[in-house]
Amino acid sequence: GPFPHPLHARTPGSWLIHRGGSARAPTLSAMPSPHLSIVIPMFNEEAVLPLLADRLRPLADAMVDDGVCAAYEIVAVDDGSTDATPVLLQRLRRTWPEVRVLRLRANAGHQAAISAGLARARGDYVVTLDADLQDPPEVIREMLTIARTEGVDVVYGVRTDRTTDSAFKRWSARTFYRAQRALSSVDTPLDAGDYRLMSRATVDAVNALPEHHRVLRFVVPALGFPSATVGYRRAERAAGESKYPLARMLKLSVDSVTGFSLTPLRFATWLGLIGGLAALAILVFALGSRLAGHTLPGWTSTVVIVSAVGAVQLLALGILGEYVGRMYAAMQGRPTYFVAHDSLGEPEQPPQDRV
Numbered sequence: 001g002p003f004p005h006p007l008h009a010r011t012p013g014s015w016l017i018h019r020g021g022s023a024r025a026p027t028l029s030a031m032p033s034p035h036l037s038i039v040i041p042m043f044n045e046e047a048v049l050p051l052l053a054d055r056l057r058p059l060a061d062a063m064v065d066d067g068v069c070a071a072y073e074i075v076a077v078d079d080g081s082t083d084a085t086p087v088l089l090q091r092l093r094r095t096w097p098e099v100r101v102l103r104l105r106a107n108a109g110h111q112a113a114i115s116a117g118l119a120r121a122r123g124d125y126v127v128t129l130d131a132d133l134q135d136p137p138e139v140i141r142e143m144l145t146i147a148r149t150e151g152v153d154v155v156y157g158v159r160t161d162r163t164t165d166s167a168f169k170r171w172s173a174r175t176f177y178r179a180q181r182a183l184s185s186v187d188t189p190l191d192a193g194d195y196r197l198m199s200r201a202t203v204d205a206v207n208a209l210p211e212h213h214r215v216l217r218f219v220v221p222a223l224g225f226p227s228a229t230v231g232y233r234r235a236e237r238a239a240g241e242s243k244y245p246l247a248r249m250l251k252l253s254v255d256s257v258t259g260f261s262l263t264p265l266r267f268a269t270w271l272g273l274i275g276g277l278a279a280l281a282i283l284v285f286a287l288g289s290r291l292a293g294h295t296l297p298g299w300t301s302t303v304v305i306v307s308a309v310g311a312v313q314l315l316a317l318g319i320l321g322e323y324v325g326r327m328y329a330a331m332q333g334r335p336t337y338f339v340a341h342d343s344l345g346e347p348e349q350p351p352q353d354r355v
């Protein structure tokens with residue numbers, strides 16, 4: 001493809017543990033069963049990790065037994081945890097061979113941890129899931145089935161019920177999604193977080209993006225690949241504390257807006273234009289006052305000069321902003337298209353009857 005990724009050079013059939021050997025009855029018998037990667041970022045999740053393993057393992061094993069997927073891997077991204085998370089992960093690996101631990105050298109943050117997992121995941125489909133069981137892992141099976149029966153590249157988990165989140169969290173999340181939709185032209189599904197399933201093509205496309213502070217919940221919809229949604233009920237964190245303090249939420253918002261919108265850069269342009277009109281009005285008013293004789297000597301010219309110079313400065317800033325914005329967009333270097341299919345090298349189609 002146009003974005004070669006040596007990490008993804010897959011050797012089919014050799015990379016995952018195949019369980020059993022028993023004959024299974026695949027539900028989608030026409031298609032070969034896919035390999036599934038489950039990427040889970042975790043930062044100091046010692047409290048929740050045993051609960052996660054107990055709940056996820058039977059589900060994942062059952063998907064293999066039922067032929068929903070041929071094999072799976074759990075990509076546990078240890079985002080520089082300072083508690084017992086790495087120890088627990090190593091211990092888990094001994095009894096659960098599908099667990100693969102990707103340890104980051106330092107805490108990189110939720111989005112970066114997911115990006116690291118996506119870059120290494122080998123599955124035909126990749127699910128990203130939080131470690132704290134707020135997103136019920138039962139939905140994975142449904143996501144995978146929908147992706148395959150409907151032939152879509154992305155299945156978003158959409159929170160239909162957030163009553164378990166705090167009022168502040170709900171309010172801030174709603175404001176965040178609404179503002180983002182208003183400021184950028186990307187059509188993001190409302191209330192979709194980072195619980196989603198992506199096809200290999202989608203993961204490759206995301207990995208090929210050169211930007212560093214990518215906010216995946218907007219980057220993925222921006223690709224515009226065929227998608228579907230699954231509703232789920234957002235649960236309470238199963239154990240431990242939120243790793244998302246307000247400062248991190250604000251950083252996520254700034255990354256989201258600056259990553260997808262040049263609107264803030266245009267503020268100065270608009271203020272400059274409005275300031276220019278105001279300066280004209282002030283000129284008329286000041287001249288009127290002067291003719292009416294209500295003014296001190298020098299007042300008219302001072303007022304007019306101050307307002308006009310302010311407007312000109314803002315306008316100049318706005319123009320600079322336009323150019324900076326174009327440079328920024330060029331630097332982001334987002335591909336403008338992704339090829340879905342190329343018939344080159346395919347065997348020729350048998351001749352078709354024409355009407």
Ligand code: UDP
Pocket residue numbers: 040041042043044045079107108109110113129130131132134237241242243244
């Ligand atoms: N997380 C991470 N690195 C961080 C912060 C969080 O990998 O620096 C992980 C965390 O372990 C969890 C997920 O990101 O699996 C979501 O974090 P959390 O549940 O604390 O966020 P909240 O649900 O409160 O927004």
Ligand code: MG
Pocket residue numbers: 130132134237242
């Ligand atoms: Mg959480």
